[in-house]
Amino acid sequence: MVRLITHNLLACHAKNCTSNNFPLQFKDIEIELREAEFNPDFIRGFLPKLEWKALIDAAKQLGDTSLPSEQPEMIDDEFLKNLHHVLLEIHIEEGAMICPNCQHVYPISNGIPNMLLAEHEIG
Amino acid sequence: MANKYLFLFAQTHEEFRLPEVQSVAELNGFKIDFLSPISELDVSRPFMIFGLENEDHARILARRCILIKSVCEFYARGKTYEELHNANRLNVPKWEKYIEDTSFKFEVSAYNHSIPQKRQREVVENFSYMALLGKIDMKNPEEIFVCVEEYVDKHGMTRHKHEGDGDCREIFFGRLIEEGSARQLVKKFDVKKRSYYGNTSMEAEISLLMANQTLAAPGKLVCDPFVGTGSMAYTTAHFGAWFFGSDIDGRQMRGKDNTPGILRAAEQYDVSKRIIDLMTFDVTRNPWRCGELFDAIITDPPYGVRAGAKRLGRKKPLKSSGSEPPHPDTPRPDDQPYIPPTKPYELSALARDLVLLARYILKPGGRLVFFLPTVTDEYEEVDIQTMLCDGMEVIANSLQDFGSWGRRLITIRKNTSERYPPPSFDAHGGSQPVDDPSVTHVPAHKDFRTKYFQGFRKELE
Ligand SMILES: C[S@@+](CC[C@H](N)C(=O)[O-])C[C@H]1O[C@@H](n2cnc3c(N)ncnc32)[C@H](O)[C@@H]1O
Ligand SMILES: [Zn+2]
Numbered sequence: 091m092v093r094l095i096t097h098n099l100l101a102c103h104a105k106n107c108t109s110n111n112f113p114l115q116f117k118d119i120e121i122e123l124r125e126a127e128f129n130p131d132f133i134r135g136f137l138p139k140l141e142w143k144a145l146i147d148a149a150k151q152l153g154d155t156s157l158p159s160e161q162p163e164m165i166d167d168e169f170l171k172n173l174h175h176v177l178l179e180i181h182i183e184e185g186a187m188i189c190p191n192c193q194h195v196y197p198i199s200n201g202i203p204n205m206l207l208a209e210h211e212i213g
Numbered sequence: 214m215a216n217k218y219l220f221l222f223a224q225t226h227e228e229f230r231l232p233e234v235q236s237v238a239e240l241n242g243f244k245i246d247f248l249s250p251i252s253e254l255d256v257s258r259p260f261m262i263f264g265l266e267n268e269d270h271a272r273i274l275a276r277r278c279i280l281i282k283s284v285c286e287f288y289a290r291g292k293t294y295e296e297l298h299n300a301n302r303l304n305v306p307k308w309e310k311y312i313e314d315t316s317f318k319f320e321v322s323a324y325n326h327s328i329p330q331k332r333q334r335e336v337v338e339n340f341s342y343m344a345l346l347g348k349i350d351m352k353n354p355e356e357i358f359v360c361v362e363e364y365v366d367k368h369g370m371t372r373h374k375h376e377g378d379g380d381c382r383e384i385f386f387g388r389l390i391e392e393g394s395a396r397q398l399v400k401k402f403d404v405k406k407r408s409y410y411g412n413t414s415m416e417a418e419i420s421l422l423m424a425n426q427t428l429a430a431p432g433k434l435v436c437d438p439f440v441g442t443g444s445m446a447y448t449t450a451h452f453g454a455w456f457f458g459s460d461i462d463g464r465q466m467r468g469k470d471n472t473p474g475i476l477r478a479a480e481q482y483d484v485s486k487r488i489i490d491l492m493t494f495d496v497t498r499n500p501w502r503c504g505e506l507f508d509a510i511i512t513d514p515p516y517g518v519r520a521g522a523k524r525l526g527r528k529k530p531l532k533s534s535g536s537e538p539p540h541p542d543t544p545r546p547d548d549q550p551y552i553p554p555t556k557p558y559e560l561s562a563l564a565r566d567l568v569l570l571a572r573y574i575l576k577p578g579g580r581l582v583f584f585l586p587t588v589t590d591e592y593e594e595v596d597i598q599t600m601l602c603d604g605m606e607v608i609a610n611s612l613q614d615f616g617s618w619g620r621r622l623i624t625i626r627k628n629t630s631e632r633y634p635p636p637s638f639d640a641h642g643g644s645q646p647v648d649d650p651s652v653t654h655v656p657a658h659k660d661f662r663t664k665y666f667q668g669f670r671k672e673l674e
Contacts, residue, residue, distance in 0.1 A: 202466060202491050
C-alpha cells in the first residue's frame with residue numbers, strides 16, 4: 091500500500107500550505123513489491139492525470155529507473171508495462187511522507203498513511 | 214422489434230430492481246424497453262416484462278443483477294388459466310420450433326404460495342395442446358417451460374400451506390433462458406463469514422446492489438471516503454474495479470492485526486490486489502491533488518447513530534484569541550498518539566458537501582452512490598433537491614424501509630464536463646442564491662440523529 095499512483099495524487103493540505111506542497115517526500119521507508127493486474131487501457135487512460143516529473147523522481151528514489159524522464163509521444167506495450175509496475179506494484183509499507191513546504195509529517199504504518207491534520211493546521 | 218422477456222425478481226428490495234437492471238444494461242451498452250413509462254410500472258410485484266433486443270442481453274442481466282431470480286422468454290399471462298392459454302395459443306410462432314424434437318420439462322411454481330403436487334400435474338397437462346413431441350427430460354432438458362402463479366402477499370399473516378390454492382392474482386408463462394446467478398454472491402459476501410467486519414458493516418446484498426449502481430468494472434476507479442470496515446470495497450473490487458478507501462478513524466480500517474482488516478477480508482475474496490490504497494483522513498480535509506479522478510464514489514456516510522458523523526475542528530472555538538491551539542507532539546507512525554479534536558457534522562450539510570465533492574472529484578459521467586437516512590413520515594421528494602447542484606442529477610432513489618425511518622440509496626450522475634473547484638466544506642457558505650427553494654427548504658433528513666433517538670425512544674417504552 092501507498093502505491094506510487096496514490097503518492098502522485100496526494101498533496102499537503104495543511105492550512106495555508108498551497109504552493110510547493112507536492113510531491114510529498116519519502117522518509118525512512120520500507121517497500122514491498124507485489125504483482126498487480128495489468129490493464130493497459132487503464133494505464134493509458136490515467137496518463138493525463140499524472141504529474142510526470144514527480145512520478146519519475148519518486149520511482150528513482152525507490153530504485154526504479156525504467157521510465158523515461160519525459161512522457162513519450164509513442165506509447166508502446168513495454169512502456170505501459172513499466173509504468174504499470176511503477177504505479178501499482180511498488181508498495182510503501184512503513185515510513186513517512188513529508189511536505190516539502192511546511193514539513194508536515196504524514197506517517198505510514200502497515201501501509202496506511204495518516205493524512206489527518208492537526209488542529210493548528212485546519213482553516 | 215424487441216422480444217419480450219419475463220423477469221422474476223427476488224421478493225426483496227423492490228425499489229432497487231429497476232435501477233439495478235438499468236445500471237447493468239448501461240454498463241453493457243444496451244437498452245431495456247420498459248414497454249410503458251417507468252413511473253407507471255408496478256415495482257411491488259415480483260414479475261416484470263421488458264423488451265430486449267436479444268437473448269444475450271437477458272443473460273447478461275441474469276448474470277449480474279443481484280435481484281433477478283430468473284429470466285424467461287415471455288409467452289403469455291392471464292388472470293385465469295383460460296386467459297393464459299388463449300394468449301399462449303396466439304403466440305405459437307414463438308414456441309413452435311420446440312414442438313418437433315426438443316427435450317423439455319415444465320416447472321410449475323407460485324409466489325407466496327405452494328401448489329399441491331396433484332394440481333401441479335394438472336397444470337402441466339393443460340398445456341397438452343402445445344403438442345410437444347420431444348422427450349420429457351426431468352434432469353437435463355434442452356428447454357424448460359415455466360409457469361408461475363402469483364399470489365397476493367399476506368404480509369406476515371400465516372395461512373395453511375395450500376390454503377386458497379388456485380386463487381391467484383395472475384399467471385405467467387414462458388421459456389426459461391437463464392437462472393439468475395449473481396444472487397449467490399449474497400452468500401459469498403455474508404458479513405458473518407468475513408474475516409474482518411464491525412458494527413458498521415453493510416449487509417452483503419446491499420453492498421452488492423450499491424456496487425452495481427456504480428457500474429463497477431475492470432479499469433474503473435472507485436472510492437469510498439467513509440470506508441469504515443470496507444464492505445463496499447469487496448463488492449466493487451469483485452466486479453473488477455480498482456478501489457481507494459479512506460476514513461477519519463484509522464482503527465475502522467485496521468482492526469487489531471498488523472495487516473489491516475480490510476486487506477485481510479479482501480484477501481479472502483481474492484480482491485486485495487484491487488484495493489489500491491487505504492488512507493486516514495477527514496473527507497472535509499482531504500489531500501487529493503486534483504479533481505476528475507474517479508468513475509464512482511460508493512459510500513454509506515455516517516449519520517450519527519452507530520458511527521458518529523464528525524469532522525476535524527472544535528465544537529466551541531478556543532477562548533482567548535491569542536493562545537495557540539494545542540500542538541501535537543512529534544507524530545508517531547500510527548494513528549493512535551495524536552487524535553485531533555472533532556466536532557459534529559450535521560447530516561444535511563454532509564450530504565450537500567458530498568455532492569459538491571463528487572462534482573469535483575468524479576470524471577464526467579461518473580456516479581455518486583450513497584445512502585441517505587430519512588424519517589419516513591416527513592420525507593418529501595424535494596429533500597433530495599436540497600442537496601443537488603448544477604451538473605449533478607439524481608438518476609435513482611430507492612427506499613429501504615425500516616418502518617418509522619428508512620434509508621434511500623441515491624444514485625447521482627455527474628452530467629457535466631465542466632470543471633468545478635473543490636468544495637469549501639463550509640456549511641453556511643452555499644454558493645446558490647438564497648431565494649432558491651432548494652436552499653430554503655429544510656429537508657427531513659436534517660438533524661436526523663436527534664430525530665432518530667426521539668422517534669425510537671417511543672418504541673422502546
Ligand atoms: C456508517 S460508517 C461506514 C461503514 C462502512 N460502510 C463499513 O462497511 O464499515 C461511517 C464511517 O465514516 C467515518 N467518518 C465519520 N466522519 C468522517 C469524516 N469527516 N471523514 C471521513 N470519515 C468519517 C466513521 O469513522 C465511520 O467509519
Ligand atoms: Zn504542507
